[in-house]
Amino acid sequence: MKNRIKLQKMKENGEKITMITAYDYPSAKLAQEAGIDMILVGDSLGNVVLGYDSTIPVTADDMIHHGKAVRRGADDTFVVIDMPFMTLHVSMEDSMKHAKRIIQETNAQALKVEGADENVLEVIERLTKAGIPVVGHLGLTPQSVHVLGGYRVQGKTKEDAEQLIEDALNVQKAGAIALVLECIPYQLSKIVTEELSIPTIGIGAGPYCDGQVLVYHDMLTYGVDRVAKFVKSYTNLNHPVKQAIKTYINEVKSNEFPDKEFSYAMENDDVNALYGGN
Numbered sequence: 001m002k003n004r005i006k007l008q009k010m011k012e013n014g015e016k017i018t019m020i021t022a023y024d025y026p027s028a029k030l031a032q033e034a035g036i037d038m039i040l041v042g043d044s045l046g047n048v049v050l051g052y053d054s055t056i057p058v059t060a061d062d063m064i065h066h067g068k069a070v071r072r073g074a075d076d077t078f079v080v081i082d083m084p085f086m087t088l089h090v091s092m093e094d095s096m097k098h099a100k101r102i103i104q105e106t107n108a109q110a111l112k113v114e115g116a117d118e119n120v121l122e123v124i125e126r127l128t129k130a131g132i133p134v135v136g137h138l139g140l141t142p143q144s145v146h147v148l149g150g151y152r153v154q155g156k157t158k159e160d161a162e163q164l165i166e167d168a169l170n171v172q173k174a175g176a177i178a179l180v181l182e183c184i185p186y187q188l189s190k191i192v193t194e195e196l197s198i199p200t201i202g203i204g205a206g207p208y209c210d211g212q213v214l215v216y217h218d219m220l221t222y223g224v225d226r227v228a229k230f231v232k233s234y235t236n237l238n239h240p241v242k243q244a245i246k247t248y249i250n251e252v253k254s255n256e257f258p259d260k261e262f263s264y265a266m267e268n269d270d271v272n273a274l275y276g277g278n
């Protein structure tokens with residue numbers, strides 16, 4: 001497991017780990033070409049690519065479909081794939097079956113699982129023993145949105161923070177290679193990052209994590225409108241994309257496009273012969 005060593009080294013050396021989500025060939029290709037350390041095929045694809053209002057309808061087949069496209073676009077990047085809703089909570093056999101399919105069909109390096117209950121910890125242990133690296137995910141775990149009562153910041157009280165620290169230690173003990181911390185106070189992610197030997201990757205978890213992850217469509221403002229406070233918009237693609245499509249519409253309607261420059265031609269003799277033949 002060469003990649004595990006590298007992640008671990010980056011934490012030890014204080015070199016920040018960069019991660020972005022990707023869901024298809026072009027997003028993966030651009031992320032790899034830009035030099036990202038890790039790609040996450042997030043179940044957030046339910047929101048940003050499939051148009052659902054949560055990650056709950058996302059299936060293992062969805063993850064495989066998109067995971068394969070990402071792998072084709074980024075053949076040389078560490079790819080992590082989310083285990084989607086309910087692939088961890090039916091039975092151990094069911095979880096292993098889904099994990100096996102996702103890994104074998106996508107050729108990803110690792111799987112990510114939300115939470116730290118008994119089932120999830122056992123899944124982490126079993127996959128790790130089978131040689132499949134696992135990334136944990138604590139704090140705001142969107143697959144539990146209906147239990148959490150909305151997309152709220154987690155771990156804000158002493159009790160909740162202590163529980164999260166205990167969960168993080170358990171996830172590490174079960175064998176996880178890294179831990180995503182989502183939407184928690186920066187003071188808490190600082191403690192967790194110091195307590196753990198594995199790298200923490202934050203999203204809405206402040207500056208003290210060993211790495212950061214953002215959703216592709218959020219950081220590019222592409223097809224999304226309202227985003228969480230923790231999202232930094234590095235560019236806004238909504239405007240230029242919409243503008244380009246509007247210009248195209250106008251040019252077709254006004255017979256400006258396509259002109260000869262964008263058309264194919266026959267030789268004059270052949271055109272004449274064609275008319276003559278009629």
Ligand SMILES: Nc1nc(=O)c2c([nH]1)NC[C@@H]1CN(c3ccc(C(=O)N[C@@H](CCC(=O)O)C(=O)O)cc3)CN21
Nearest residue numbers: 044047048055142151152153183215218227228229230
């Ligand atoms: N486009 C997108 N980006 C994401 O980061 C993301 C998804 N989708 N879908 C799955 C989950 C859902 N996520 C979310 C969604 C909303 C907030 C949000 O609006 N949070 C409030 C917190 C308010 C509070 O508790 O104080 C905010 O205003 O930032 C946070 C995480 C993160 N994940």
Ligand SMILES: CC(C)C(=O)C(=O)O
Nearest residue numbers: 021042043044180203
């Ligand atoms: C927000 C990240 C961590 C995620 O789980 C996803 O994109 O699905």
Ligand SMILES: [Mg+2]
Nearest residue numbers: 042043044082
């Ligand atoms: Mg996810």
